[in-house]
Amino acid sequence: MFTGIIEEIGTMRSVKRAGHSLVLSVNASRILEDVHLGDSIAVNGVCLTVISFDRTGVAMDVMPETYRKTTLALLEPGSRVNLERAMAAGGRYGGHMVQGHVDxxxxxxxxxxxxxxxxxxxxxxxxxxxxxxxxxxxxxxxxxxxxxxxxxxxxxxxxxxxxxxxxxxxxxxxxxxxxxxxxxxxxxxxxxxxxAPREAAPPSRPGGLTEQFLAENGFL
Missing domain, CATH: 2.40.30.20 (Elongation Factor Tu (Ef-tu); domain 3)
Structure with a gap:
């Protein structure tokens, strides 16, 4: 989950293409402060997973579904991108609830x-x-x-x-x-x-809450 408050602008280091998939490598600084493998980072609003990192940037996979439905396929080396780390538990919502799932x-x-x-x-x-x-x-x-x-x-x-x-x-x-x-x-x-289709409501128990019901279920 993200908040839509951009932390920094990164610069594409490289874009490796293989059909309708990509490996993006982006130069950054602030998002590297506590980065770990498997972290979620939003790149131009697209939630991606960190697969490697070094002192100057991170790399992330882009699968064909994401390639088809977002603008990430338009990126080239040197492109500037918006970057945001996933919100930490207890953090402050400065924007609104953003999933990183582009419509x-x-x-x-x-x-x-x-x-x-x-x-x-x-x-x-x-x-x-x-x-x-x-x-x-x-x-x-x-x-x-x-x-x-x-x-x-x-x-x-x-x-x-x-x-x-x-x-x-x-x-x-x-x-x-x-x-x-x-x-x-x-x-x-x-x-x-x-x-969504409405599920059939469970049949109601005749008589509602009774002394017999309480006894049968161990309350008396």
Whole structure:
């Protein structure tokens, strides 16, 4: 589990390709402070597992499913990436609950300045994804926890403060660029529960709680 608060920007050291799988090696510093094999690290909002590390960076596998559903396939040596370690138990939620399980990629349709903010309009490439995007709700873009400004049937907007632009790779993103989109997990679970077939309720015991029931079950 992550919070969507980016800890640092890393730089791709190497990208080894084999069909629809990758091994990513990224130069970093802060995330190395307590790194271990098997740790989870979000790279542009995608939860990956550390398979090796040294004093200057970490390496992580990308399987075909992740290759197909995220923007990681677009990375090249020198690419800048958002990095966040999994949240420690007892840590502070500065953003929102982010799983690192990308729902779909999206395309930035516009980038406009509004006084001290920059407003991005994003169109998800997966039809129907906007039903999970709620104005003033949360969404993760390339792993960054953001607040939705507006949403319609095809696209949504987010407004970015100067600090977020400075501390993440959103400053590098312009109209036409692809991003990873992860919607708030709460909406997805609620929908699943509402649409799931209702199990038959167990038959009720006639008479409710009675003295006989208590005696039969050892309470008397």
């Amino acid at each position: 779909a990629t999206g395309v930035i349709r516009s980038r406009t300045r509004e006084e001290n903010a920059v407003v991005y309009t994003i169109e998800p490439e997966r039809p129907g994804l906007l039903r999970y995007v709620v104005p003033q709700g949360s969404v993760a873009i390339d792993g960054i926890s953001l607040t939705v400004v507006s949403a319609d049937a095809d696209r949504f907007t987010v407004s970015i403060i100067p600090h977020t632009l400075q501390e993440t790779i959103l400053a590098d993103k312009h109209a036409g660029d692809a991003v990873n989109v992860e919607c708030d997990i709460l909406g997805k679970y609620i929908e699943r529960l509402l649409l």
